[in-house]
Amino acid sequence: MQRYFVSTENWKDDSVTITGDDAKHILKVMRMQVGDDFICCDNKGRTSLCEIIEVDGNEVQTKIVKEIERSAELPVSVTIAQGLPKGDKLEYIIQKGTELGAFSFFPFAADRSVVKWDNKKAVKKKERLEKIAKEAAEQSHRNRVPDILNPGSFSDLLKMTEQYKIKIVAFEEEAKQNEISHFASALSTAEIGDSILCVIGPEGGISEKEAALLDDHGFLLCGLGPRILRTETAPLYLLSAISYHFELKG
Amino acid sequence: MQRYFVSTENWKDDSVTITGDDAKHILKVMRMQVGDDFICCDNKGRTSLCEIIEVDGNEVQTKIVKEIERSAELPVSVTIAQGLPKGDKLEYIIQKGTELGAFSFFPFAADRSVVKWDNKKAVKKKERLEKIAKEAAEQSHRNRVPDILNPGSFSDLLKMTEQYKIKIVAFEEEAKQNEISHFASALSTAEIGDSILCVIGPEGGISEKEAALLDDHGFLLCGLGPRILRTETAPLYLLSAISYHFELKG
DSSP states (O other), X not given: OOEEEOOGGGBOSXXXXXXXXXHHIIIIISOXXXXXXXXXXXXXXXXXXXXXXXXXXXXXXXXXXXXXXXXXXXXXXXXXXXXXXXXXXXXXXXXXXXXXXXXXXXXXXXXXXXXXXXXXXHHHXXXXXXXXXXXXXXXXXXXXXXXXXXXXXXXXXXHGGGGOSEEEEEOHHHHHTTOOSHHHHHHHHOOTTOEEEEEEOSTTOOOHHHHHHHHHTTOEEEOOSSSOOOTTTHHHHHHHHHHIIIIXXX | OOEEEOOGGGBOSSXXXXXXXXXXXXXXXXXXXTTOEEEEEOSSSOEEEEEEEEEETTEEEEEEEEEEOOOOSOSSEEEEEEEOOSTTHHHHHHHHHHHTTOSEEEEEEOTTXXXXXXTTSHHHHHHHHHHHHHHHHHHTTOSSOOEEOXXXXXXXXXXXXXXXXXXXXXXXXXXXXXXXXXXXXXXHHOOTTOEEEEEEOSTTOOOHHHHHHHHHTTOEEEOOSXXXXXXXXXXXXXXXXXXXXXXXXX
16 A cells, blocks of 8 residues: 655644645645545554545645554664665665665765765755655565664764664675674674664775774674675665565564 | 686587677676686586686687685575566566575566566666676675576466476565464475575555466465565575575575
């Protein structure tokens, strides 16, 4: 069933009002009418089945038919700290990473990042990334849209590490050396509700210098199997493995 | 280090001859010269460090400096049977699936496949998919290039199922019903060297009819967590989880 993320101020105890693009989508694209229903999420875990009771121009008035409890969120909060990659790979990582349950994304300028974050275009770019995350969250039936944090430097990344209980970094050199246990042992120490910070380098991976600094800051250097993964594939591997570990393996 | 897949007829006991596109790449793109070395794979598990001893026009003559044993292949053979998706998603699945260790790919026309495999363009299309697989295998340091099987029908898929010990199908309905254990229990029964057939539907997933037939043929209907994955994301989830299960978790 169609679902929309509606900000909390549009919610009352027994009703939700939808405006703007979502209302347009409901009326023009889905061609819904009074009596039709869909799912609304408030991005704080509340998920309700809503029925249209009135349409006023581009405003859709609904009543809440039923509260839906079930959460589609990963039991751990995974933040993907992604070294800025080339081209549209960041958009791709955010779309797929959202499907796979990421809690938030932090793009950072790594030693080997070829592209720089263009501050002139920053606002528009971040809006576009947020739109991609919102649409992927709706399509994958999530209860919240992951946060896109403001892109920063490597030292900004080091500053934010204290908030996280488990800190890992995908390190190609470890993969080449056939390191196989760090990532699995990190997950075995994780508990429901923990926050996990995963650092992935850009094309070419993180530098030896960055690896040493992350090591100093309590990061576990992890190989992700014997094959060398592209920068945009590594976060999907991490999120899939985390989902398998916590949601399927039980 | 740069690596190239070279067909067995170009191998002698102590030397490898590189011709065609790979030779061009070595000479024009990598600008290598006599004395430079790179890795050659014969796609049957043989991986050798080779040094250039002579360049004759577009032919590169090497001597084998050292045999390299280590395999970067998944310890189980995973075939991805992919319901034909829209647009360039099949190319994307083959590129990423190769990075993640797939053994072979079988595209099939599913009930909900919107696109049809165009037999007029079939040869060219398959060549393109094979090129994508070869390049992804080289980039990810694999020892073999996955096979791209000739696309077929759903009944062709049913015919090939006997060859596989473990047969699973990603089924959205199971995901919605919060089914969490089938995939993990399937992997727990798998042993090194086993062959695993993973069926993924196109956009919209496999139909109830297809699900019932696969069920009759010994397939396990598996949800892949509480989030609904796009058709091109499901195979990456399966391969990542299989790699985590066999290569990292130990």
